[in-house]
Amino acid sequence: MVFKQPNEYEFEQVKQLVKEFWLDDLDMQPQQFSVLSDNGKVIAFGRLREHADATELCTMGVTKGFQKMGYGEKMVQHLQSIAKRDVFLVTIIPDFFSQINFKIVNTYPDSLKKKVDRCSADFHVGETYNVMKWELGTHPQPPLYL
Numbered sequence: 270m271v272f273k274q275p276n277e278y279e280f281e282q283v284k285q286l287v288k289e290f291w292l293d294d295l296d297m298q299p300q301q302f303s304v305l306s307d308n309g310k311v312i313a314f315g316r317l318r319e320h321a322d323a324t325e326l327c328t329m330g331v332t333k334g335f336q337k338m339g340y341g342e343k344m345v346q347h348l349q350s351i352a353k354r355d356v357f358l359v360t361i362i363p364d365f366f367s368q369i370n371f372k373i374v375n376t377y378p379d380s381l382k383k384k385v386d387r388c389s390a391d392f393h394v395g396e397t398y399n400v401m402k403w404e405l406g407t408h409p410q411p412p413l414y415l
């Protein structure tokens with residue numbers, strides 16, 4: 270399997286999975302996304318969204334039946350490998366991302382503040398929204414193929 274931009278058919282699957290997992294669906298463009306796909310079936314997906322003040326990793330998931338097999342971690346590593354600057358994200362599962370060199374931060378760009386406000390207003394979950402940051406160059410390059 271190879272990391273690639275989704276084709277039209279794969280992007281339709283991504284949109285379905287985003288609904289299923291209740292993920293951030295704002296301004297979704299196929300070119301923001303990377304997918305791992307097996308003969309056209311999307312196994313994992315995620316995107317880097319460029320804001321004026323930051324790069325954000327968001328809208329990532331692994332298809333049910335393929336979770337806990339390492340694909341999520343590999344997807345994050347892939348997105349780190351193509352990022353051009355430090356990467357921020359907002360999450361309720363910091364333990365997953367801290368294994369991949371992200372650290373919780375208390376100061377962050379305005380675009381992330383808006384994201385936290387939006388999540389807190391629109392998605393009432395019991396857990397806290399954490400902002401995390403990965404600094405460019407602080408992770409070894411992952412393999413491009415699985």
Ligand SMILES: CC(C)(COP(=O)(O)OP(=O)(O)OC[C@H]1O[C@@H](n2cnc3c(N)ncnc32)[C@H](O)[C@@H]1OP(=O)(O)O)[C@@H](O)C(=O)NCCC(=O)NCCS
Pocket residue numbers: 290329330331332335336337338339340341342343359360361362364365368
């Ligand atoms: C969260 C998600 C992307 C993780 O992907 P995955 O392929 O299942 O995870 P991996 O197999 O790569 O896990 C890597 C490590 O993270 C841990 N991990 C996985 N999911 C975790 C979670 N929800 N919380 C904390 N740790 C987690 C694994 O146990 C594993 O640790 P180990 O190496 O010590 O065993 C996936 O479960 C998913 O799609 N969830 C639903 C959508 C979602 O929550 N997206 C993230 C929004 S921020």
